[in-house]
Amino acid sequence: MKRLRVWPQSLVGQIILLVALALFVAQAINFGLLLRERNRLELTGQTAPAVYRIINALDVRADRWPGQRARPDRPNRRDADGPDRRFLQFSTERPALTGKSRPDVEKRARAMFEDIGLSVRTIVAVEDDHPLPMRRWERIRMRAEGAAPTDRRGPRLLMAVEYEPGKWVTAQARAGGGPQRYGGWLTGQTLILYIIVLAPLLWIGRRLARPLRQLTASAQQFARTGAADAVDERGPGDVRELTMAFNAMRSRIIAMLNEKDRMLGAIGHDLRTPLASLRVRAESVEDEGERARMTETITEMNRMLEDILSLARAGRSTQAAQKVDLASLADAVVEDFIELDAPVDMADSDRAVAFVRPQQIRRALRNLIENAIVYGERAHVSVVREAHAIRLVVADDGPGIAEDRMDEMLEPFTRLEGSRNRETGGAGLGLALVRAIMAEHQGELRLVNRSGGGLEASLVLPV
Numbered sequence: 001m002k003r004l005r006v007w008p009q010s011l012v013g014q015i016i017l018l019v020a021l022a023l024f025v026a027q028a029i030n031f032g033l034l035l036r037e038r039n040r041l042e043l044t045g046q047t048a049p050a051v052y053r054i055i056n057a058l059d060v061r062a063d064r065w066p067g068q069r070a071r072p073d074r075p076n077r078r079d080a081d082g083p084d085r086r087f088l089q090f091s092t093e094r095p096a097l098t099g100k101s102r103p104d105v106e107k108r109a110r111a112m113f114e115d116i117g118l119s120v121r122t123i124v125a126v127e128d129d130h131p132l133p134m135r136r137w138e139r140i141r142m143r144a145e146g147a148a149p150t151d152r153r154g155p156r157l158l159m160a161v162e163y164e165p166g167k168w169v170t171a172q173a174r175a176g177g178g179p180q181r182y183g184g185w186l187t188g189q190t191l192i193l194y195i196i197v198l199a200p201l202l203w204i205g206r207r208l209a210r211p212l213r214q215l216t217a218s219a220q221q222f223a224r225t226g227a228a229d230a231v232d233e234r235g236p237g238d239v240r241e242l243t244m245a246f247n248a249m250r251s252r253i254i255a256m257l258n259e260k261d262r263m264l265g266a267i268g269h270d271l272r273t274p275l276a277s278l279r280v281r282a283e284s285v286e287d288e289g290e291r292a293r294m295t296e297t298i299t300e301m302n303r304m305l306e307d308i309l310s311l312a313r314a315g316r317s318t319q320a321a322q323k324v325d326l327a328s329l330a331d332a333v334v335e336d337f338i339e340l341d342a343p344v345d346m347a348d349s350d351r352a353v354a355f356v357r358p359q360q361i362r363r364a365l366r367n368l369i370e371n372a373i374v375y376g377e378r379a380h381v382s383v384v385r386e387a388h389a390i391r392l393v394v395a396d397d398g399p400g401i402a403e404d405r406m407d408e409m410l411e412p413f414t415r416l417e418g419s420r421n422r423e424t425g426g427a428g429l430g431l432a433l434v435r436a437i438m439a440e441h442q443g444e445l446r447l448v449n450r451s452g453g454g455l456e457a458s459l460v461l462p463v
Helices: 011-059 103-115 136-144 183-225 237-282 288-312 326-339 358-376 430-440
Strands: 088-091 122-128 156-164 167-174 322-325 344-346 353-356 379-385 389-396 444-449 455-462
Touching (some): 011 088, 011 103, 011 167, 103 122, 103 156, 183 237, 237 288, 322 326, 322 358, 326 344, 326 353, 326 379, 326 389, 353 358, 353 455, 358 379, 358 430, 358 455, 430 444, 430 455
Parallel strands (some): 344 379
Antiparallel strands (some): 088 167, 122 156, 156 167, 322 353, 379 389, 389 455, 444 455
């Protein structure tokens, strides 16, 4: 099973993804710091009321009440200068506090005592769910509203502090509400940040990528056909300079290729004229054997000239691609060889249609058949339809090609038989020309030795 590719391949996609990841990491760090500060503030808010009550009681010398408790029949009684004793209790023994231990509150309370210069011996803090007594002003307000006074239920914090040896003071306060929820707020903030940052970045990226895509398409078109449209010179300065350089290079290369084509045309014309003159003079030779040899040599020179010019012009064909049935095209080429009594046969093949330049495919197939006849005694032609390609196969009954020489045979002026004898082959341009034709069709020339002997050459054309 193929792995899911998450990383984008385009420049704009990679930039946006990197910025989005950076924003996410920054938001995560920001949220961590914010959560830490909120927790510290929340812990201070839970600890401060009990600490302030203890400090206030000690400041007004509340230690005058050791062992006393608030009387249940007079819960609202206060000393003239002292704090509300319903929230405080002094004792000479360590209070027996029950509930969930809060070491974080103990640590924070000690820091708060030290901040005001008050040294305490021991701090014990627990949390339970017992009700807290109502304050006097809360009772007055509820009576004015006609509601019955009730104790407030919720988390209660009990803090016992030994401020002197054997002297303890216990305070109670509200432990705080439930946990704060930051998820929705953080998500909204992140989305707004993404919109503010990524929207302009997306616009800039598209403005940057549009000329680059056009530049890529033009370069690919030039690689396929030898010609390409000029690229619009727009976008940021660096991209615009790159586009201008590409257009200048394109114009220069096209001018050089056009000059090469004109030169090849002139060479071909200048060489064909003396060859035609030699053919006329050969007809006047009385010796029939000598005349036949001269005519054959002139024909071979003409053919070699055509192969050289065709190979030099490869990739700049002026013939338009069209829809062609390759099975019918191969059958027509085989029929031409059969009329010349050449040892060629073709297997029955289904219809196989592709967009090709028919004259070039015809020439490539003819070159393979001629090689099969010369080196393999007989040519077997077939057309095979595959999932995403069509193969025109030419097999022979010869000795094949050594594996280490397969690539060498595709180079120009390379022959399997090295004697350079015209009777055993041409100038060694056939396979090189076929490979150039297949490259122009985005296809492939494939050479494989057959298991039963011989060579199988395939023209692989995409569909």
